Amino acid sequence: MSKIEKTIARQQEKIEEGQYYEAHQQLRVIASRYVKQSNWDAACELLSSGAQLLLKAGQGGSGGDLCLFLVDTYNKAELKPDAASKGRLLALLRAFPPEEPTKKRFVTEMIAWSSKFGEYPAGDPELHHVAGTLYADEDEAYDAERHLVLGTRDSPERLARLEYDWYAEDESHTAPLYVARAVLPYLLTGNIRSANQSMLLFTGRLQKEKGGLGAQEVSSSKSETRVYPSLPLLNFLSLLLLAVQRGSADLFRQLKSHYAVHLKEVGTWDEPLAQIGEMYFGIKIPSQTNPLMDMMGNMLMGGGLGGAPKPKSKRVEAPAPAPAVD
């Protein structure tokens, strides 16, 4: 048995005896000593085992504290996100008791670590996916959205399910408001695939679970869509998903003007649609300061990342060799 294993076994005994406070304090002290010696492996092993034991004993507060200590140690050690370093964090995240307040901070800190030392400035997609899934399981809709939008190719399935479950609690005609919560943010991250996938999954369930919507198949020589006479904004979103592939500004304007009355009633889609106009259709947003980007700047995850840099071009483009754009 190594020294670390012995220490862990001793603290495990304490935790089993219910001496949580003492175990927590001792684990902290010993881990700090390893950190001072730059013995990162030992510190990480001790902290993750200790946190796991405390979380399993239902001690969310002290377990969560050691989790934060662990991410802090990752940062000091300048550890890169890989299967092992991410796996350790995710195992702890899954072990958190429900409604534990430190969990949110742990998620924020682990994303910030992955964005600092990994390849993804917006945070590691796998970490986002697991965090988003766990939030969705707890019905924390906004937090789930925030992470699933930046997740993996598995994320749209979970997000569409969340939005549909949420919609099922509301009036029948509100479907477009809920599916848009997946479709528009995915379009804003340049992820047409996930936008389409969440639309498909949502409308598939709508079709199955809400009879009598009277959907009509409409097709032209090359395209097809499903039209819901009673849900105009759902049709707007379907046509928008087809239009972003073409990038023709006049068609986008035509689409917006046809649905102008409905869009005005929703009221909250104007900003994302203006962004989509700029990203996919080359329609510049007139104002010098961009309220959406400012807002996103204020929602910085983690901190220490600085203000939102002025993006050079937000236009979504196909990878080279691309057909001539404009």
Next chain:
Amino acid sequence: MFSYQNQAALAGRLLPKKDAMSEATFAKQFLTALDSRPIKLSSDHVADPKTYPATGAYILPKMPTTKRKRTSPTSASSTSTPTLTITLHNLRNASQSLTLPDQNPATTSALDLKTAFAAQHGVSADKLKLLFAKKPCADTKTVAEILGTGLEEGTKGVEFAVMVMPGAGTGAASAPSPAVSVPAAAPAPVSEEPVVASPPLEAPAPEVEMTDAGEPAGSGTSGVERSGADVLQTEDFWSDLKDFLVQRLRDEGEAVRLAGLFKGAWESSNGRP
């Protein structure tokens, strides 16, 4: 402030007259207009996530009603989740297996299983691939996520297959095997398949495509196929491979020669003590 809900039912009637064409008519016109424009982005286009700005994701403003909490949280209550006995088998070496009782499927990840297997058999975890129903499992997925809806009520145990990649440190894979030179003419798609490019692999599964996302390309079909080791024993596999080579190289003679070479290399690596 939020008037949409009240007015939506009336929305059809609120439209100005000139726009009062039916939804279907407008959609048809719009689709026809779309047809005349070139497609610039495919329907499965994804911007490289590495280029996302280091800002949080944009989400739509809050809804008037928050999502209801289910009365019994499904995955959160670890105590009430039935545990599973998980068995891991090395596909090519029956003596390497591991049984893990009392695993909580909601918190045990594929990486946890690999780590446990690696510790038991003294191999390195990053040289292991975990398969369930012939499909590779991403490290970050939990057992519950991997099983998906396949987990029936009352299931007590599940089995996973483990592939040991070369260089794992011990076991059959440690014996250095003669490098098999693959002719430069070998078509690129084939050389990506571990079975052909490097015969000493422990348990090649040709129908399985390894990707980082852990998503097999043909996930819908691979479930009915036999596992990697078994498939290699069938004549069908080798004739499929030959057909592929014929198609790819458009040179039957060369294709037959290469297929024989691959098979011979596989047999000789397989015949090693």
